[in-house]
């Protein structure tokens with residue numbers, strides 16, 4: 301039996317919701333579950349508009365396009381995150397500019413962001429937008445980030461793909477951006493099997509996202525098109541699955557917090573191991589429990605590969621932290637403002653199995669393997 305990193309957790313009314321959708325005759329593309337899912341997610345995040353799309357990546361792509369990003373533009377983006385953030389920029393012919401993390405939350409450093417904006421403002425090359433990822437289910441420091449962006453009048457895209465249910469300063473993830481994106485991929489805290497949502501307070505922006513996500517169809521009886529759109533809508537069946545999953549979001553977060561607490565307690569005696577830091581004003585959804593080995597320790601690279609090999613041999617899925625996007629071969633040479641923080645996290649850290657469906661007994665196996673490894677050093 302394999303213990304996965306973050307597999308789908310399907311223990312609720314999923315079958316019931318799916319069968320009801322099938323029986324209703326609404327399969328795809330539209331249907332009442334899509335609208336209901338949009339309302340429910342918008343309600344839970346506290347924003348007025350939501351557009352369900354076929355993936356988080358699709359959401360980022362169409363949202364950037366609606367913010368006017370195009371050929372020749374620059375978009376600043378977190379380097380310590382999943383490649384989808386940068387790809388959405390590249391799809392539009394724009395250039396991603398990678399910004400490093402702060403040690404306090406592992407998210408985009410407001411200081412480095414400010415420096416980059418300042419130096420670009422001086423030469424009249426402000427970016428078209430900034431994408432900030434909420435890494436591992438924890439919101440970035442939007443107090444400082446939003447202030448910097450407001451100063452330079454650059455729109456914020458919040459990539460809250462991993463962060464549904466998290467909050468910062470009591471404000472929910474997915475509500476910080478001019479537009480924000482959530483993912484319902486299979487490894488996320490709530491899944492539709494594959495899907496995403498664009499969230500915004502801006503009704504015009506929401507309508508534009510919806511239009512471009514439905515092949516840019518004009519209002520007419522026949523098919524009329526005056527611009528290029530995408531086939532990016534979520535199917536009604538997927539939305540029904542998402543609605544069933546959403547019922548237990550609070551339980552899932554509680555369960556993930558519980559797993560993190562058990563990891564923390566077990567690892568407490570090992571002073572060179574630290575979990576991802578959580579600032580006092582941050583409430584993560586604890587999507588993945590992540591940790592680093594102290595930077596003062598020797599041979600981190602060998603330590604990390606031995607640890608990962610030990611887990612793999614026991615059929616436990618653990619992973620390195622995000623490889624910074626500015627280190628990805630496909631983005632070699634891309635502009636960046638980096639100070640080594642993300643590089644260091646990647647060299648020293650791992651993600652542990654954190655599925656909300658994992659039992660305490662399964663977690664005990666993971667912990668025992670880990671402690672045995674640490675004690676053998």
Ligand SMILES: *Cc1c(COP(=O)(O)O)cnc(C)c1O
Pocket residue numbers: 354355356357358381382384385433434459461462483484485494495496
């Ligand atoms: C999962 C993820 C995405 C992409 O979402 P998909 O639904 O898989 O397309 C984008 N950004 C981040 C940070 C993610 O974790």
